[in-house]
Each structure stands twice: as C-alpha cells, then as structure tokens.
Amino acid sequence: MTKMGKLKLLGGIGAGAKIEPMWIKKDARSDTIIFSTQQFESDYKHWIKEQSTQFERHGLWCDDVRTW
Numbered sequence: 001m002t003k004m005g006k007l008k009l010l011g012g013i014g015a016g017a018k019i020e021p022m023w024i025k026k027d028a029r030s031d032t033i034i035f036s037t038q039q040f041e042s043d044y045k046h047w048i049k050e051q052s053t054q055f056e057r058h059g060l061w062c063d064d065v066r067t068w
Helices: 005-018 037-043 045-059
Strands: 022-026 029-034
Touching: 005 022, 005 029, 037 045
Parallel strands: none
Antiparallel strands: 022 029
C-alpha cells in the first residue's frame, strides 16, 4: 500500500471514529479502540480535571528524576 493509500485509510478510520468507536483487530483479537476526542473528553472529563489539578499543585511526577 502506498503512503497516500495509508493516509486515506487512516483518515477513513478517524472519520468513522467520530460516529462510533472503531475496533481494530489483530490476529482476530481486539487490539486497539479509536474514538473521537469529543467522546474521550466527555467520558473522561472528571479524570482529565483531576490530572490537571494534580499537575497544577505538584508539577510533573518525574521532576526529581530527570537529568536535564
């Protein structure tokens, strides 16, 4: 498959995910689920808010282990 063909396929998956979650299977088993940003933000808005609050209070969890 050409690079353009792959991009069109990915674009089609993304467009479909805006309507409903897209299940990607590998070796006849569920491997990946792709769904829209809007659905993610709706389903996980409380978790996102908690993570943002924690970051604002404490910074990155790995600040003390980074070498740079």
